[in-house]
Amino acid sequence: MANDKDVNYNIYISGVGGQGIIKTSVIIGEAAMLEGYDVVMSEIHGMSQRGGSVSTELKIGNFKSSIVEESKADLILAFEPIEVLRGLDKANKDTTIIFNTFPIVPSTLTQTGETYPEIEDIIKNLKDNFESVYPLEANGLAKDAGSILSLNMVLLGACVANDDFPLSKETVETAMKHNLAPKFHEMNLKAIENGYNAVKDSM
Amino acid sequence: MAYDQLVTSEKGEKLFLLGNEAAVRGAIEAGVSVAATYPGTPSSEIGNILSVVAKSAEMYFEFSANEKVAMEVAATAAASGLRSFTFMKHVGLNVAADSFMTTAYSGVKGGMIVLVADDPSLFSSQNEQDTRNYSRLSSIPILEPSNPQEIKDMMVYGFDLSEHFGIPVILRTSTRVSHMRGIVEMGDINKTKSTTKESEKDGHWLKGYFVKNPKEFVPVPANALTMHERLVEKIEKIEEESNGAEINEVISFEKGILQGKYGVISSGGAFNYAYDIVSQENLGMDILKIGLSYPCPKDLIYDFCKNLEGVFIVEEVDPVLERDVLAILGEHNLDCPVYGKFDGTFPMVHEFNPDIVKESFNKVLCDIDDDEKFTEEIRNEYGEDALHDLEDGLIEIIPKMEFSDGLNDLIENVPTRAPTLCAGCSHRSAYFAAVQAYEELGYAKEDMIFASDIGCYTLGISPPYETADYLLAMGSSVGDGCGFSIATNQHVMSFIGDSTFFHSGLSPLVNAVHNKNKFVLTILDNRITAMTGGQPNPGIAVDGMGDPAPAISIEDIVEAIGVKFMKIVNPHNIKKTVDIYKEALEYDGVAVVIARYPCTLIKGQKKKAPMVIKDNCVKCLHCIEKLACPAISYLDGKVIVDEALCKSCTVCIQVCPNKAIGVKKGD
Numbered sequence: 001m002a003n004d005k006d007v008n009y010n011i012y013i014s015g016v017g018g019q020g021i022i023k024t025s026v027i028i029g030e031a032a033m034l035e036g037y038d039v040v041m042s043e044i045h046g047m048s049q050r051g052g053s054v055s056t057e058l059k060i061g062n063f064k065s066s067i068v069e070e071s072k073a074d075l076i077l078a079f080e081p082i083e084v085l086r087g088l089d090k091a092n093k094d095t096t097i098i099f100n101t102f103p104i105v106p107s108t109l110t111q112t113g114e115t116y117p118e119i120e121d122i123i124k125n126l127k128d129n130f131e132s133v134y135p136l137e138a139n140g141l142a143k144d145a146g147s148i149l150s151l152n153m154v155l156l157g158a159c160v161a162n163d164d165f166p167l168s169k170e171t172v173e174t175a176m177k178h179n180l181a182p183k184f185h186e187m188n189l190k191a192i193e194n195g196y197n198a199v200k201d202s203m
Numbered sequence: 204m205a206y207d208q209l210v211t212s213e214k215g216e217k218l219f220l221l222g223n224e225a226a227v228r229g230a231i232e233a234g235v236s237v238a239a240t241y242p243g244t245p246s247s248e249i250g251n252i253l254s255v256v257a258k259s260a261e262m263y264f265e266f267s268a269n270e271k272v273a274m275e276v277a278a279t280a281a282a283s284g285l286r287s288f289t290f291m292k293h294v295g296l297n298v299a300a301d302s303f304m305t306t307a308y309s310g311v312k313g314g315m316i317v318l319v320a321d322d323p324s325l326f327s328s329q330n331e332q333d334t335r336n337y338s339r340l341s342s343i344p345i346l347e348p349s350n351p352q353e354i355k356d357m358m359v360y361g362f363d364l365s366e367h368f369g370i371p372v373i374l375r376t377s378t379r380v381s382h383m384r385g386i387v388e389m390g391d392i393n394k395t396k397s398t399t400k401e402s403e404k405d406g407h408w409l410k411g412y413f414v415k416n417p418k419e420f421v422p423v424p425a426n427a428l429t430m431h432e433r434l435v436e437k438i439e440k441i442e443e444e445s446n447g448a449e450i451n452e453v454i455s456f457e458k459g460i461l462q463g464k465y466g467v468i469s470s471g472g473a474f475n476y477a478y479d480i481v482s483q484e485n486l487g488m489d490i491l492k493i494g495l496s497y498p499c500p501k502d503l504i505y506d507f508c509k510n511l512e513g514v515f516i517v518e519e520v521d522p523v524l525e526r527d528v529l530a531i532l533g534e535h536n537l538d539c540p541v542y543g544k545f546d547g548t549f550p551m552v553h554e555f556n557p558d559i560v561k562e563s564f565n566k567v568l569c570d571i572d573d574d575e576k577f578t579e580e581i582r583n584e585y586g587e588d589a590l591h592d593l594e595d596g597l598i599e600i601i602p603k604m605e606f607s608d609g610l611n612d613l614i615e616n617v618p619t620r621a622p623t624l625c626a627g628c629s630h631r632s633a634y635f636a637a638v639q640a641y642e643e644l645g646y647a648k649e650d651m652i653f654a655s656d657i658g659c660y661t662l663g664i665s666p667p668y669e670t671a672d673y674l675l676a677m678g679s680s681v682g683d684g685c686g687f688s689i690a691t692n693q694h695v696m697s698f699i700g701d702s703t704f705f706h707s708g709l710s711p712l713v714n715a716v717h718n719k720n721k722f723v724l725t726i727l728d729n730r731i732t733a734m735t736g737g738q739p740n741p742g743i744a745v746d747g748m749g750d751p752a753p754a755i756s757i758e759d760i761v762e763a764i765g766v767k768f769m770k771i772v773n774p775h776n777i778k779k780t781v782d783i784y785k786e787a788l789e790y791d792g793v794a795v796v797i798a799r800y801p802c803t804l805i806k807g808q809k810k811k812a813p814m815v816i817k818d819n820c821v822k823c824l825h826c827i828e829k830l831a832c833p834a835i836s837y838l839d840g841k842v843i844v845d846e847a848l849c850k851s852c853t854v855c856i857q858v859c860p861n862k863a864i865g866v867k868k869g870d
Contacts, residue, residue: 016620026384030204030219033386039219040350041384044326050659051833052622062482064350065475066383069557071601085617092604106620107833110824111666114618116838125610178204 007037007166008061010068011159012090015079016104017054020152023179024077025056027156031167031175032060042066051107053083060166077159079138079151080104081122097130098158098199100138100151134158134199141194150184150191157195161203169196206252210259216389222381223248225351226290226318226374229358231260233314234393235288236409237280238264239273241706242735243292244327245381246320250290250747251736257748263408265747266738269677269706270295274302274317281311281371282420283411286362290318293334298677298707300337306371307341308430309420310437313411314362315371317343320381323472323519323554327734329657329674331553333521334375338497342438345373345497346450347471351385353450357494359390360450364495368437368444377519379472379554442498450494451503454478459487460581460597461568466507469517470496470524476560477517484598486564488515499527501534508532508539515564516543519554542567561598568597623662626834627850629800630660630727632774634668635830635858637696637725639777640784652693654683658700659734660727667831670698678707684722685715694788695722701757702732702740709760715793716765723787723794726757729802737804761795768794775800777857803850812867813849814856816842820863826855 011028015021022043032039042057057068073090078099091097101123105116119135126133136158142151153176160169173192177185204218209228212218220228226249230238238257240250250266257264267273270291280287289299296303296319303317319337322328338345346361348354357374365372418426445451456462459481469477470493481488491507493500508514508528516525525543532539542548542563549555549563571577606614624631641651648669655661655671656679664671673683684697699708704726712724732738739745746752761769768790770783780798787794801808814834820842827837834848835855844855846867856864 017622026204026219029384033217033219038386042379043221043382043384044378050622050625050662051620053620063479065479065557066379066385067476067556069561071603082617082620085614088606088610088614089603092601105836105838106618107623107831107836108621108665109618110827110837111831112619114616116618117613117616121609122613125607125613128607129604129610 006061008063009059009075009164009166010073011058011060011075011077012055012068012073012087013058013077014053014055014083014087016083017051019054019079020149021054021056021079024152024156025058027172027175027179028058028159028167030178031171034171034175035167037166038062040064040066053086055087074164075159075162077155079155081119082117084122084126091130093130094132095130096132096134096162096164097126098134098136098155098162100155101135102137102139132162134162134202136195136198138195141198142191145191145194146187150187153188153191154195157192158199160192161196161199206255207259209252210256212389214389214391217386218389219384220351220387221248221384222351222354222376224252225355225387226358227252227256228387228389229355230262230288232355232390232392233359233362234286235262235362236285236313236411237277238262238288239267239276240290241267241270241273241295241298242732242738243295243320244735245322245376245378246290246292246318247735247738249318250738254738254747254749258407261408263406263748266732266740268741270299271302274299274306277315277317278302278306278309278311278371279413280411281313281315282309283312283413285313285409285411286366287313287315288318289316290320292328293319293321293332294328294330294676295319296334296337303337304341305422307343307434308422308427310369310433311365311371312369314366316358316361316365316374317371318374318376321375321377321520323377326378329676331520333519333523334373335496335523336521338373339523342434343371343373344441344495345375346494347375347496348380348494349471349474349492350380350383352387353494354380355387355390357450364441364444368441370434370437370441375471377472377554438498442501445495445498445500446502448495448500451500452492452494453507454490454492456482456487456489459485460585462487462489464511464577465513465515466491466511467515467517468493468504468507468524468528470494471519473517473519473555473560476555476557477515479557480560480564480598484561486597493524496524499531501531504528504531505535505537509535509537511539513540513542513567515548515567516541517549517555517560518543520552522551561600565598565600571597621665623665623831623833624659625803626832626845626848627803627852628659629729629774629798629802629852630663631668631830631832632777632800632852632854633698633725633727633780633798634663634670635854636774636777636780637670637784638668640781640788641694643781644785644788646694646788650693652687652691652695654680654687654695654697656680656697656699656703657734658703658727660698660700663698667829670696677703678711681708681711681715681724684724685711685718685720688720688722689718696788697722697724699724699726700733701726701728701730701742704757705741705755709764712761712764712766712793720793721791723784723790723796725796725798726761728757728797728799730799731802731805733802733804737802757797761797766793766795768792769797770795771797771799773800774798775852775854777854811851813846813851814844814853814864815867816844817863817865819861821861823860825860826858826864830855830858
């Protein structure tokens, strides 16, 4: 299972049930396998899928446990802006943070009396604390690729653009093709490209 | 990955598999002929996959009415010489326990595996019971895989073990192992075999042959006495196997500061954390990884501990291994301190993670620099610097990053995003109508008792419905209704889903009618087992392998049991449902309301025009506060409908006091 390159890379992915988070994580995991790394991943099913927060964790390299330790995430990828905030226990100052700026406002706000924060406020505060923060208008980039359903591949493309990400775009694309229906390959390749370019352009 | 790859992949191929997918491959490699389950997270995906691949894998598969039936289907298949597989969540084994306990006595001819998925930290369960206690209770061997590869491999090993010793075997996973993905290398697929008498294959699966032997299979007291003696003999033999089994292995590291001084004994998902911490922090402690933990490998554990100055026991959830280790050390009068749960080193509850294991190790290791002989050795081997590290515990804990006040403020106030009933869910409508009915009757909220059950509808616990006051287990809402109705003069409403009713609602309903109880039972019939991902149940005209099957009628059952008040209603018709509930609440006896409307997650339903908020909305927020549909929200001073989420159930139109919601016209 060993790869010549000695890589230990921890990814924390979060969002809302139904956004394609698990599929994205499986594609990353399979791409890691294709590149010869060992990889483990944790996902939570069940109750959390009824509109609740969903997260997965991936550890590429010499790990047996699939849970990312506190402060040890190399990459946090959030499909929704406030879901970034829930994952910051895993962050350190060098953690790369990529997130979709389109909010999914919890329907329970009125009951709980909570308020949804301003997106600009989230972006500003993250940039104050971390070096590598990439807010993306991923919904728009997905629609441009052909459908909002390609949102997860936009965000995956964004991950690949980050220099520390250990997997190549080609392998990620191959793994995508293994996991998504052929009739959507073209759209999803464009989505990966859109996400990739969005991050590259902002570097 | 397409599921058929689990059937077609050849030896040596590698797939990135979920633990539950690996279990399916294991069953296929082991040549299982009969599989049965009742769905329960975290084991549900096994059934979902088998329902797709059973035929190509030459396997019979069913979603049984409950876990006890699944256990009986598997036990009889194994008694007939076939390899059989049943799987369930941890609390499912409680349901199956009565039959399960006796399978140990009667034993098996073909191999039989009972996969039980525990749920430490309760991701989707009502308790975090530890199945390893059941293995001790029943005298049934238990395997504890730590990752998907081991799940697959131990399935194959477990079937051989089961068949060799003629006893069922438990394969215990946990949420983090069942829902872990990892790289799995495929093994050979064994051709299905029958170990008794070969029979003609008349379906897509092999048939076995049951050879009568009442002394072996009928536990009347005279027989059961001998059966128990035979069981004890079997367990003694399997203990020898356990001491030598490859899956009970010592993992050693080349070097590390605690090498030879301390050791770790661990199993299952907890092993992963122990391994990562020992290896990353260069602790060098040997780890005894226990794969077959009952019967306990006593000699192996003794040999492992005898030269150690202390041993850590890393396990989830109960101190089961720890109790075994303490007994072995006591038997040998061995002075080796045990650091586990009893002494408070590790938490007694919930799942672990690497951080918890790290902190727990440190509780013991922080005192280690008092040991002069040890510090001298460290100084010689690693230099003076290593000793400075010891001051705050042996393992360096990196302080968490300090965030700016602004970011901390955002984190503290991040809105909750709890699971909710889906937009358009008929359970919401039933709850809304139930609440409105008791309010219109002038009943006080405190006088209402809502007995809930296991399913999506348990989410009725949340405001604004608050229709879950008491809950024990699958089917308990009906029995709880019986109890509350005789114990109090309060108004009792029980809610149970269709699948849960078939699972364990029938007997208590018989009880309720016979004992002249008075309560309202709603059967929330959404035509599917929704919570676990949409499996069919006996009320649906399709079986576990996708073939047509007789659908069992809930109303016929209710009627046959002798319920005199029974109404069937589409709960999305709010007025009608409220009226029925008012009548039911005033009825002197058992009143059954079948609230029937398909789950919105069932595929192939037509998308109709969404709702829209009209200009005459006065922002009374009645819809938001009383209905709480996730498709309706109040943002920036406006009530809005999320068209993508809206399922066009029209309930919001019916509840709006100002007629300010309508169906969107055009497009």
